[in-house]
Amino acid sequence: MTKLEAKNIVKNFGHNGYKLKALDNVNLKIEDGDFVCLVGPSGCGKSTFLRIVAGLDTPDGGEILFDGKPVTSTGPERILVFQEGALFPWLKVRDNVEFGLKIAGIPKDEREQISNRYLEMMQLTKFANSYTFQLSTGMKQRVAIARALAMDPDVLLMDEPFASLDAQTRDLLLVELQLIWEKTKKTIVFVTHNVAEAVVLGNKVIVMKHRPTSVKKEISIDYKRPRLTEDENLLKFQKEIISELRPEVTEKSSSE
Amino acid sequence: MAKYLGKKIAFYVILVAVWQVVAMADIWPNTIFPSPSEVAEDLAYGAADGSLFYGIATSMWRLIVGLSIAIAGGVVLGIFMARVEIVNQTIGSLVLGLQSIPSIAWVPIAILWFGLTDSGIIFVTAIGAIFAVTINTYTGVKNIDPNYIAAARNMGAKGSQLVTYVLIPAAFPYMISGFKQGWAFAWRGVIGAELLFSFLGLGFLLNVGRQLNDVSQVIAIMIVIMGMGILIDGFVFKRIENKVMYRWGLR
Numbered sequence: 001m002t003k004l005e006a007k008n009i010v011k012n013f014g015h016n017g018y019k020l021k022a023l024d025n026v027n028l029k030i031e032d033g034d035f036v037c038l039v040g041p042s043g044c045g046k047s048t049f050l051r052i053v054a055g056l057d058t059p060d061g062g063e064i065l066f067d068g069k070p071v072t073s074t075g076p077e078r079i080l081v082f083q084e085g086a087l088f089p090w091l092k093v094r095d096n097v098e099f100g101l102k103i104a105g106i107p108k109d110e111r112e113q114i115s116n117r118y119l120e121m122m123q124l125t126k127f128a129n130s131y132t133f134q135l136s137t138g139m140k141q142r143v144a145i146a147r148a149l150a151m152d153p154d155v156l157l158m159d160e161p162f163a164s165l166d167a168q169t170r171d172l173l174l175v176e177l178q179l180i181w182e183k184t185k186k187t188i189v190f191v192t193h194n195v196a197e198a199v200v201l202g203n204k205v206i207v208m209k210h211r212p213t214s215v216k217k218e219i220s221i222d223y224k225r226p227r228l229t230e231d232e233n234l235l236k237f238q239k240e241i242i243s244e245l246r247p248e249v250t251e252k253s254s255s256e
Numbered sequence: 257m258a259k260y261l262g263k264k265i266a267f268y269v270i271l272v273a274v275w276q277v278v279a280m281a282d283i284w285p286n287t288i289f290p291s292p293s294e295v296a297e298d299l300a301y302g303a304a305d306g307s308l309f310y311g312i313a314t315s316m317w318r319l320i321v322g323l324s325i326a327i328a329g330g331v332v333l334g335i336f337m338a339r340v341e342i343v344n345q346t347i348g349s350l351v352l353g354l355q356s357i358p359s360i361a362w363v364p365i366a367i368l369w370f371g372l373t374d375s376g377i378i379f380v381t382a383i384g385a386i387f388a389v390t391i392n393t394y395t396g397v398k399n400i401d402p403n404y405i406a407a408a409r410n411m412g413a414k415g416s417q418l419v420t421y422v423l424i425p426a427a428f429p430y431m432i433s434g435f436k437q438g439w440a441f442a443w444r445g446v447i448g449a450e451l452l453f454s455f456l457g458l459g460f461l462l463n464v465g466r467q468l469n470d471v472s473q474v475i476a477i478m479i480v481i482m483g484m485g486i487l488i489d490g491f492v493f494k495r496i497e498n499k500v501m502y503r504w505g506l507r
Contacts, residue, residue: 051406054410055410056406056409056410074409074410074412075412076411076412078410079410079411080406080407080410082403082406082407084403086401086403086404086406086407088404088407088422088425088426089503089504089505090425090426090428090500090503090504091425099408099411099421100411100412102421103408103411103412103413103417103421104412131502131503131504131505132505133503133504133505134505147411151411
């Protein structure tokens with residue numbers, strides 16, 4: 001069943017009368033329970049697309065359909081995990097995880113049950129009462145993921161959440177995210193410019209063109225899980241994606 | 257801070273000792289330059305008959321009411337200015353202008369509007385502090401990481417929830433500096449207004465000292481005003497500030 005569908009999404013950015021076309025007719029379908037990675041040169045508008053899906057930005061043309069219904073605003077069924085986590089520094093880890101539940105008016109004991117579950121899943125139980133500045137970058141991203149999962153969204157939108165992590169922490173989280181996906185059966189849309197990351201995570205990798213961005217190619221990755229970054233069998237997928245991506249990156253550097 | 261406590265105490269002991277020595281040298285008559293022991297005597301006298309505590313209580317009460325009004329009003333105004341551009345362009349420009357008026361300059365209009373009453377003094381106090389709170393709140397809200405707001409909206413926060421759960425706590429490090437500035441302006445405003453209104457409070461006691469030609473009372477009250485300032489800054493605002501800074505990992 002189609003969970004998310006993007007139909008002819010267009011987005012322009014205006015700047016002093018100069019118009020920049022960021023997204024040009026992006027069309028894609030994402031099935032329920034799928035793990036999709038969007039790969040493209042950095043600055044190509046992937047994040048913009050994700051924000052439109054989340055309802056945080058409105059497209060200048062086209063529409064996003066969620067379960068067949070057009071998306072007009074943000075909704076708890078589509079939760080975005082930000083690149084830098086966007087955790088609230090004035091709240092403890094537990095209160096960060098419970099934020100959306102509190103907004104929704106869920107009573108305290110129930111909130112606590114839910115946050116306990118996800119804190120445990122993300123191995124954060126010990127840090128429940130810490131403030132975010134006391135955590136490493138990797139820990140922060142765990143909190144961000146726990147906070148998103150606590151909302152129990154249908155779709156998890158992830159905007160380069162591992163971009164600022166060191167390699168070891170990233171490898172660890174790449175495996176964990178696969179396990180979470182298998183456990184929770186969420187639909188995940190994961191934006192990255194890192195090809196290795198995309199092939200480890202995605203059932204499907206969608207290669208995006210450089211500005212104006214649209215879908216260039218969809219590549220299915222049929223391979224057992226959990227996948228590891230160093231697995232050589234994944235290299236052929238990486239090569240295929242890189243050969244699609246290279247002309248886009250070249251175009252980017254020549255246009256800049 | 258504790259590291260310097262000993263040196264701090266030594267500094268004040270030396271300061272008072274030098275003062276005492278200069279006073280005892282009889283360069284000026286003690287009606288112009290009293291000794292610290294005379295000032296202390298005056299303080300003790302004021303404490304004994306209760307007039308000092310009554311003065312402190314009156315001034316503090318006016319400060320608390322005035323500052324509370326300034327904080328409540330300033331926070332609301334600052335948030336509106338930051339979030340609604342038309343409010344910023346209109347009221348915002350007026351706020352910047354009004355901020356340049358010293359609180360004392362509001363005294364004449366306060367007397368005309370409220371008469372020689374508590375309300376008049378509280379008005380001067382509040383108006384002296386409100387714009388500092390407003391401008392700092394405005395800056396704080398403007399500087400909020402847009403991702404905090406986006407994340408909160410994504411999780412369903414809107415309207416008043418967005419204000420109470422995100423805008424205010426996210427802007428709080430700036431707001432607390434606004435409160436600190438506001439408090440300093442308010443304290444000056446109270447004392448200044450009391451001097452001119454000459455209607456109870458520490459400022460009034462200063463005036464009484466002048467009328468009685470009692471320099472040691474004037475100095476004693478000035479020391480009390482300073483002491484209250486140090487106390488409130490250290491015990492109220494410094495504490496809140498430290499707590500906020502700690503949470504944010506800024507200290």
